[in-house]
Amino acid sequence: MSKSVKVGNSCSWQGGFTLLEMIVVLVIVGLLMGLVGPRLFSQADKAKVQTADTQVKMLKGALLTMRLDIGRLPTEQEGLALLNEPPADERSRAFWSGPYLEGSVPLDPWGRPYVYRSVPGRGQPFTLFSLGADGRSGGEGFDADVGYLPAH
Template identity: 65%
Template sequence: MRVPSKPAGFTLLEMLVVLVIIGLIASLVGPRLFSRVDSSKIQVAETQVRLLRGAVETFRLEVGRIPTAEEGLAVLYSAPADERARARWRGPYLDEAVPADPWGNPYRYSVPGRDGLPFAIYSLGADGQVGGEGNDADIGFLPPQ
């Protein structure tokens, strides 16, 4: 009579070796992937700022002025309170309400902008603070200093 043999399996040592190898690979690849995520957020913010600038320029062409600082970017999606501007408003100029920046903060809008621009649209970057470098740098058409 034959005794059935034990089913083949992995030993604890083999499992630990595999886990160490996976950990080493993750430690080498992980930082590269996360740096790509940060740079892609910067690119998304730059693209959104350009789209918002285009919407402000379209508003300016149709209404005859840029949005006031009090109206902000919300006027690109909702008609202005001013009756004269409301009569010329042909919006909405955005498909949906003004998006948040990739870090979850609202885009900033101010009048005037830097270097002779009539307005500023910008994100404060990853840190949400004025200034900064790298991922924390302000992105967009900035206000005067």
């Protein structure tokens, strides 16, 4: 609320809010955040899962392209680094046409490296996945593993 203050022969207005008005605004903002906040965080988690799925597919494409060139997939010791660094063995090095990725191998959306194994997974000649939001194997919802999982 504004107040009129008489100074000499003239009136001047001093603008401002009362403490009660500020509390009311803060309560309204708090209520809105309580309703909208969880929905926004849910969308962020969903976006991370979709990003992990997209990155795994991109890495799969790079792995399969490299396999066409050198005739094999990386060993577990070589891992995904082989997409950017030539193999140590001369026979494979002669056919390596990388790097197969622009930039370095990405971390998953939760900041951890993707898990790569040279053993076949479900429908793929390798296993490649993110451990999900919790960083542990298995899980449900946003904690579930994302990618080409090992056959159980």
